[in-house]
Amino acid sequence: MDVATRIEDALADTVLLAEASGAPPRLAAALRHAVFPRGARVRPRLALAVAACHGDDQPSLSSAAAAAVELLHCASLVHDDMPCFDDAATRRGRPSVHRAFGEPLALLAGDALIVLAFQALARAAAAAPGRLPAVMLAIGDGVGVPFGIVAGQAWECEPRADLGEYHRQKTGALFAAAAMAGAAAAGAEPDPWRALGEHLGEAYQVADDLRDAVEDEAALGKPAGRDRALGRPSAVETYGLDGAVARLRDLAEAATASIPCAQGQVVLGGLIQAEMRRLLPARLAQRAA
Amino acid sequence: MDVATRIEDALADTVLLAEASGAPPRLAAALRHAVFPRGARVRPRLALAVAACHGDDQPSLSSAAAAAVELLHCASLVHDDMPCFDDAATRRGRPSVHRAFGEPLALLAGDALIVLAFQALARAAAAAPGRLPAVMLAIGDGVGVPFGIVAGQAWECEPRADLGEYHRQKTGALFAAAAMAGAAAAGAEPDPWRALGEHLGEAYQVADDLRDAVEDEAALGKPAGRDRALGRPSAVETYGLDGAVARLRDLAEAATASIPCAQGQVVLGGLIQAEMRRLLPARLAQRAA
Numbered sequence: 001m002d003v004a005t006r007i008e009d010a011l012a013d014t015v016l017l018a019e020a021s022g023a024p025p026r027l028a029a030a031l032r033h034a035v036f037p038r039g040a041r042v043r044p045r046l047a048l049a050v051a052a053c054h055g056d057d058q059p060s061l062s063s064a065a066a067a068a069v070e071l072l073h074c075a076s077l078v079h080d081d082m083p084c085f086d087d088a089a090t091r092r093g094r095p096s097v098h099r100a101f102g103e104p105l106a107l108l109a110g111d112a113l114i115v116l117a118f119q120a121l122a123r124a125a126a127a128a129p130g131r132l133p134a135v136m137l138a139i140g141d142g143v144g145v146p147f148g149i150v151a152g153q154a155w156e157c158e159p160r161a162d163l164g165e166y167h168r169q170k171t172g173a174l175f176a177a178a179a180m181a182g183a184a185a186a187g188a189e190p191d192p193w194r195a196l197g198e199h200l201g202e203a204y205q206v207a208d209d210l211r212d213a214v215e216d217e218a219a220l221g222k223p224a225g226r227d228r229a230l231g232r233p234s235a236v237e238t239y240g241l242d243g244a245v246a247r248l249r250d251l252a253e254a255a256t257a258s259i260p261c262a263q264g265q266v267v268l269g270g271l272i273q274a275e276m277r278r279l280l281p282a283r284l285a286q287r288a289a
Numbered sequence: 290m291d292v293a294t295r296i297e298d299a300l301a302d303t304v305l306l307a308e309a310s311g312a313p314p315r316l317a318a319a320l321r322h323a324v325f326p327r328g329a330r331v332r333p334r335l336a337l338a339v340a341a342c343h344g345d346d347q348p349s350l351s352s353a354a355a356a357a358v359e360l361l362h363c364a365s366l367v368h369d370d371m372p373c374f375d376d377a378a379t380r381r382g383r384p385s386v387h388r389a390f391g392e393p394l395a396l397l398a399g400d401a402l403i404v405l406a407f408q409a410l411a412r413a414a415a416a417a418p419g420r421l422p423a424v425m426l427a428i429g430d431g432v433g434v435p436f437g438i439v440a441g442q443a444w445e446c447e448p449r450a451d452l453g454e455y456h457r458q459k460t461g462a463l464f465a466a467a468a469m470a471g472a473a474a475a476g477a478e479p480d481p482w483r484a485l486g487e488h489l490g491e492a493y494q495v496a497d498d499l500r501d502a503v504e505d506e507a508a509l510g511k512p513a514g515r516d517r518a519l520g521r522p523s524a525v526e527t528y529g530l531d532g533a534v535a536r537l538r539d540l541a542e543a544a545t546a547s548i549p550c551a552q553g554q555v556v557l558g559g560l561i562q563a564e565m566r567r568l569l570p571a572r573l574a575q576r577a578a
Binding site for chain 2 (some may be wrong): 105107108129137141153154156
């Protein structure tokens with residue numbers, strides 16, 4: 001089974017849990033809307049690529065770890081889109097969850113997705129429960145306090161925030177969690193993979209800031225120009241457009257260099273270069289060339 | 290150490306994680322506001338009482354399970370109080386989290402508390418990882434889809450809801466999770482404890498409905514008369530005042546009868562009777578006598 005199918009199957013299996021007879025059907029529909037159709041699935045692909053580097057001898061657990069990371073990413077999108085944060089009407093080219101189902105169900109769908117991530121891990125862990133604590137810690141610390149994505153998002157509510165810390169927590173933390181959980185699911189030490197995740201996360205955040213600044217809503221599938229409109233810290237504000245493009249390239253190189261195994265450097269390094277080409281908006285790529 | 294101290298210590302340990310240097314301080318303050326000062330801590334007491342019935346030979350794990358259940362309860366209160374649900378200005382006699390810290394931090398604090406529950410379990414599981422999946426499943430299923438408290442809350446967003454199903458999921462599920470997680474943390478089968486939790490949960494929900502109907506905001510520490518004002522299903526609406534009092538007593542008896550061990554029937558049965566006396570508003574107790 002190819003990686004993309006494996007990820008979609010794992011996600012479909014977990015979301016199916018919400019559709020049991022006797023469960024509230026609109027909540028199940030909101031969960032499905034939040035998770036499908038697929039986004040880029042970058043984080044679960046990273047988790048599975050790292051697990052593969054270590055032999056991936058417990059594929060049920062690594063699939064669950066990949067699904068858990070993506071469910072938590074989807075949860076953060078649902079909650080970030082709500083009126084009290086970004087107030088985004090669209091996501092992936094469709095209405096955001098609160099626009100499609102109302103604010104109460106968006107709030108609950110995000111909560112349910114967070115719990116579902118851990119339910120998926122628990123269900124998959126029977127064959128290798130000894131690995132479960134490390135997988136959970138990698139993922140929990142990537143999402144929660146003190147330095148996970150929830151903490152990163154909370155910097156938007158502080159009077160002062162350091163841009164590096166904000167990005168590291170808001171985006172880098174879940175990438176680090178994906179890489180580390182993939183390692184832990186395969187029985188390997190998670191810590192050597194942290195740097196890859198953090199560099200990659202910051203790279204995606206810089207790319208996101210660049211696209212927010214120069215692309216329109218049709219290209220993004222969500223509202224454009226939000227950082228500037230909402231006065232949020234962004235790499236474009238800090239470094240300027242050309243500086244942010246240079247930063248993106250530096251981060252991609254640092255990510256590749258940090259991969260703690262030679263085979264991984266070749267396979268993952270190639271993926272990273274392809275992703276960076278995909279993410280850099282066309283007119284910026286021309287300008288930088 | 291007495292049970293109350295053990296619960297407060299376990300909760301304090303977990304909340305402390307949010308206060309690491311480099312973490313957003315207002316989020317940490319919002320978490321602390323949501324968890325302290327203590328409420329009745331009924332669910333963690335139930336978890337530890339059940340663990341004690343089975344010897345409680347992994348007290349770190351049972352303490353973490355008790356703390357996790359309470360953190361998830363607190364998370365549900367923070368999110369339920371938000372403007373898109375109950376729009377409650379007060380809780381436990383103080384401003385609700387969104388009134389004290391704003392809606393964005395209330396949303397994030399609830400999310401962080403959910404994750405923190407699972408981080409606490411992962412941190413405590415090193416000594417007995419084989420028990421972690423069952424503890425997590427009991428707790429995850431009590432909170433998430435298809436039949437946990439998030440699903441229960443979601444019935445408020447459906448055009449039709451069955452009152453029994455609504456209460457069983459909205460309140461009973463987390464009581465069942467508490468009892469079952471206590472058993473699993475002590476290495477026992479969780480399922481025989483489900484009925485106790487469900488009866489007890491429905492009893493607390495009926496008691497809550499009664500107090501919402503007949504007490505004032507000063508006595509409740511939160512707004513009164515909300516079920517009627519918001520047109521929510523409630524036991525008082527369904528059974529009338531006297532009928533709801535009778536239902537409360539039946540449920541307490543059924544809860545005691547369902548306890549799957551003789552020693553537990555004596556100890557837990559006594560606790561249940563004392564709780565029911567504490568919860569029944571004075572003027573209803575006189576009327577029923």
